[in-house]
Amino acid sequence: MSPGNAKTAPLEKEIADERVRLDLEEAVWCDEHLNGLMTSCLEDFPDDNDWNLPFTVSDRIIKAYIVFHKQYNTEWDPTAVTRQTPYDICAFITHKCGEKDKGYEGKRFLTAISTRAALSYWYRHCRPNESVTEWCCNKTTGVCHGLPTRAQAVSEFMIGLEKMKARSGEVSQSARALLREDMHRLNDYCMNATRMPEERRWGVVHYEVVTLEFSSVEIVPGERAYVEIRLKTHKSAQTGVLHTWRLWANDADPRLCPVRALIQIACLYGSHVPPRGPLFLRIGKFGDIMHDQPVVGATQL
Known part of the structure; x- marks a missing residue:
C-alpha cells in the first residue's frame, strides 16, 4: 500500500462511520414521525385485508413483512430477534425497493425509509424493554439486544440503496430536514x-x-x-x-x-x-x- 493510500484508508473508514451515524440519526427521526411517513407509501402496500383487522399503513407493512418471510420459511418467527434479523429486514426492503429489472418491485427510497420505521415500531412492540437506539449481538452467545433496525448492516444497506436510487435517476430526499x-x-x-x-x-x-x-x-x-x-x-x-x-x-x-x-x-x-x-x-x-x-x-x- 502506498503512503497516500495508507493515509486515505483510515479517513475513508471515518467517513463511512460518519455516514452510518447520520443514517441512524435519521432512522430515529423517522420513528418519531412514523404517521407522517406512512401516508407517503400508502399505495405501495395494498390493503388485502384477509385477516379481518383494522389495518393502518404501518400494520400493512408489518403484515407484508411477515407474509414475505413465511412464504419462504413457514417456521420463521416474526417476534424472534436473532443475529439474522437485520438481514431479514434488508431482504424484505430489497424485495420492495430493489431494481425491477432484477425481479424486485422497484418502489421508491421513501418506501424503504417508511418500511424501516414501521419495522422499528414492530420490534419495539415485540421487545418493549430493549433500547430503541442501539443494537448489539454477542458473537459467543448469539444473544441480541436493541432494535435490529439499528444494526450497522441495515444502515450500510440503506446507504447503498440510496446511492443506487440516485444513480437510477430517482431524486433522493433526506428523511430528516437539515437543522x-x-x-x-x-x-x-x-x-x-x-x-x-x-x-x-x-x-x-x-x-x-x-x-x-x-x-x-x-x-x-x-x-x-x-x-x-x-x-x-x-x-x-x-x-x-x-x-x-x-x-x-x-x-x-x-x-x-x-x-x-x-x-x-x-x-x-x-x-x-x-x-x-x-x-x-x-x-x-x-x-x-x-x-x-x-x-x-x-x-x-
Missing part, C-alpha cells in the same frame, strides 16, 4: 483551516444538490444584500416557466449565509475555473478541482 446545528457542523468541518484539503473535501458526507450552473446565479451589480438564483425547467416541470429565488445575506449567522458561501466557492475555484457550465464541481482527494466531473443530482461522496 441549523447540522449546517453549523458542516460549515465548521469544511471551513476548518487546520484540516488538510482532502479532509475538508471528505467533510461533506451526506448532502443533496440541485443541478445549478454558473448561469443560474445572477449577481446584481451594486447589490450586496442578496443574489438571485434562476432554475431551469426540468423533467417534472417542462412548462418553460423559470423560477427565481433571492438568497439574502445573513450577517446574523455567517455560517448560514448563502452570499458568503458563493464567495467561498469563488475563492476555492480561483481564476482557473471558467465561469460557465455546472456550478458544483468535484474536488479531488488532494484538493484539486476536477473540471470534467460536475456534481449532479443527489449524491454521496
Whole structure:
C-alpha cells in the first residue's frame, strides 16, 4: 500500500462511520414521525385485508413483512430477534425497493425509509424493554439486544440503496430536514483551516444538490444584500416557466449565509475555473478541482 493510500484508508473508514451515524440519526427521526411517513407509501402496500383487522399503513407493512418471510420459511418467527434479523429486514426492503429489472418491485427510497420505521415500531412492540437506539449481538452467545433496525448492516444497506436510487435517476430526499446545528457542523468541518484539503473535501458526507450552473446565479451589480438564483425547467416541470429565488445575506449567522458561501466557492475555484457550465464541481482527494466531473443530482461522496 502506498503512503497516500495508507493515509486515505483510515479517513475513508471515518467517513463511512460518519455516514452510518447520520443514517441512524435519521432512522430515529423517522420513528418519531412514523404517521407522517406512512401516508407517503400508502399505495405501495395494498390493503388485502384477509385477516379481518383494522389495518393502518404501518400494520400493512408489518403484515407484508411477515407474509414475505413465511412464504419462504413457514417456521420463521416474526417476534424472534436473532443475529439474522437485520438481514431479514434488508431482504424484505430489497424485495420492495430493489431494481425491477432484477425481479424486485422497484418502489421508491421513501418506501424503504417508511418500511424501516414501521419495522422499528414492530420490534419495539415485540421487545418493549430493549433500547430503541442501539443494537448489539454477542458473537459467543448469539444473544441480541436493541432494535435490529439499528444494526450497522441495515444502515450500510440503506446507504447503498440510496446511492443506487440516485444513480437510477430517482431524486433522493433526506428523511430528516437539515437543522441549523447540522449546517453549523458542516460549515465548521469544511471551513476548518487546520484540516488538510482532502479532509475538508471528505467533510461533506451526506448532502443533496440541485443541478445549478454558473448561469443560474445572477449577481446584481451594486447589490450586496442578496443574489438571485434562476432554475431551469426540468423533467417534472417542462412548462418553460423559470423560477427565481433571492438568497439574502445573513450577517446574523455567517455560517448560514448563502452570499458568503458563493464567495467561498469563488475563492476555492480561483481564476482557473471558467465561469460557465455546472456550478458544483468535484474536488479531488488532494484538493484539486476536477473540471470534467460536475456534481449532479443527489449524491454521496
